[in-house]
Amino acid sequence: MRRTAKKAKRLKRSPLDCASLWGWRSDDLALSVDWARLQTAFDQLTGPALWANKLSYRKVANTLTLHARGRKESLMSLLERSEPDSDASTQAASPHFVISPGIALQSSPGKGRGWFATRPLEAGTLVLLERPLVATLDVEWRDEPWADCASADSTALGLELAHCYSSSLALLLKHFHPEEHMQASSSDDEEDDPEAVAAMKDAIAVGWQQLDIPEAAKSRLQDVVRLNSLGFYTNSEQLCHHANFTALTGSGLFALASGFNHSCEPTVQRCSIGDLTAFVTSRRLQAGDELCISYIESELLCAPKSLRSQSLNRDFTCTCRPCTLNQPPELGASRNFMRMDAQVQARLTLLPPEERVEAVAAALSGQLDEGEEGEEEQPEKDHEVDEETKEGTGKTVVLLGKDAQELRVVQAVALMQLGRWEEALKVWRVLAAFSCHHCPPFDEAIAVYATQASLCAAEITGDCAKYARLAVEAHRVACGADIFKWRYCKEVEESKASQAAKESFWSAAKSSLPVRPFSEAVLDWKFSEDEVPNANQTFG
Structure with missing residues (x-):
């Protein structure tokens, strides 16, 4: 405008x-x-x-x-x-x-x-x-x-x-x-x-x-x-x-x-x-x-080095360990990126929940609908979403982990709106698996995913204690203080879960246990191998 x-x-x-x-x-x-x-x-x-x-x-x-x-x-x-x-x-x-x-x-x-x-x-x-x-x-x-x-x-x-x-x-x-x-x-x-x-x-x-x-x-x-x-x-x-x-x-x-x-x-x-x-x-x-x-955002830390450097936009070259390791060759000129910007997310939000779930599932599998192909705004250099290129010339299309995470959140919220608690719980677990394996330890987003997973578990079985503990623990490390109930009162209040599920969550979240090493906290999630997504997904 x-x-x-x-x-x-x-x-x-x-x-x-x-x-x-x-x-x-x-x-x-x-x-x-x-x-x-x-x-x-x-x-x-x-x-x-x-x-x-x-x-x-x-x-x-x-x-x-x-x-x-x-x-x-x-x-x-x-x-x-x-x-x-x-x-x-x-x-x-x-x-x-x-x-x-x-x-x-x-x-x-x-x-x-x-x-x-x-x-x-x-x-x-x-x-x-x-x-x-x-x-x-x-x-x-x-x-x-x-x-x-x-x-x-x-x-x-x-x-x-x-x-x-x-x-x-x-x-x-x-x-x-x-x-x-x-x-x-x-x-x-x-x-x-x-x-x-x-x-x-x-x-x-x-x-x-x-x-x-x-x-x-x-x-x-x-x-x-x-x-x-x-x-x-x-x-x-x-x-x-x-x-x-x-x-x-x-x-x-x-x-x-x-x-x-x-x-x-x-x-x-x-x-x-x-x-x-x-x-x-x-x-x-x-x-x-x-x-x-x-x-830069923690979800971008597992992106290709060239993209991390571009996102930094500072007048220095990062010399940290990940940036100096001998990494596999990047995809160079044959690479295009699927970008899920604010406009795309806004359009997804306007869809009915059922359609939203289907649209996100398609995007996560590398499929773009016609509306995405018709964008008039020119994308950033080396960040182009090009369906024709993907299908016609063999160029690789990449869905960054950051964008995939944003799509999964949209999907999980829609599933909760539909009352499909088991499916929503699976998506929140995938979101948490990504953060646990590709982001810095105790990333703040883990507290959100564990909170929502706990609410889903409360709806399914009534037992949400494990996820509630993971939420409180991740938040305690991320924020450095025991202020979880204050910071998350609005988050839980606005959830699509029932009042009974919310009460079960707060009852389970009351106990403050000692913080464990990050590796122990990750083990408590009991992720299966197929729940851990790749840092970045490639199609084509």
């Missing part, structure tokens, strides 16, 4: 005093954080009718204040920054972060700096909970004429950075990548609408002209935002996310979390409550191990 161009707004600046920001060091973050107060604040924010209307980032940050215990430390001292003119007696009203003494910023070969373990850390250890320095919600800029540009989120965040720029913020960002002497890669996207690009450039010019700093410094700060920002998504793994929590989606520039480097074999995953983002170990780490996150 093309938006009407409008004059870029010039807002009154509000400089951020980074010297006032502080937080807690705590030996056990999960115990030190007051989750009950955070839950109450979150429910107050999202409870009223039409709460998402006119929502602002400022309201989110002011409502979801962080309460914890530990040893107080200023952000500047933690990052070894100092500002001679700062007033040490002035502190922000609430903490900005909680961090474990079990991690430290150190030099990372070929990557600048990174977070490293200073002691052994078990899987499921919450090592950092942080609020961004600068942030925007997607809903705050979605009506801008440049909102459909590929770099809209980083542009909006950059404009917010210009709005709150200060000498202390500049000092804090001084050692962020790219440093002043480095040249970052271009972010231009040739597929963006020219009018939208022009409107974006106008907004950038107006927003940044207020700063009395060299043009080179302005350009670098925009690159800092583009290359260091992280998105935050509340309950994004859940089926109920889109209908309930998308208004809380945004992006931010994090002072501490920006130190997490990327790996296609990550050791840390993250989850957010509003803009507060938790970073949790997904594997057992030894002292000296680097803590890395993935900059």
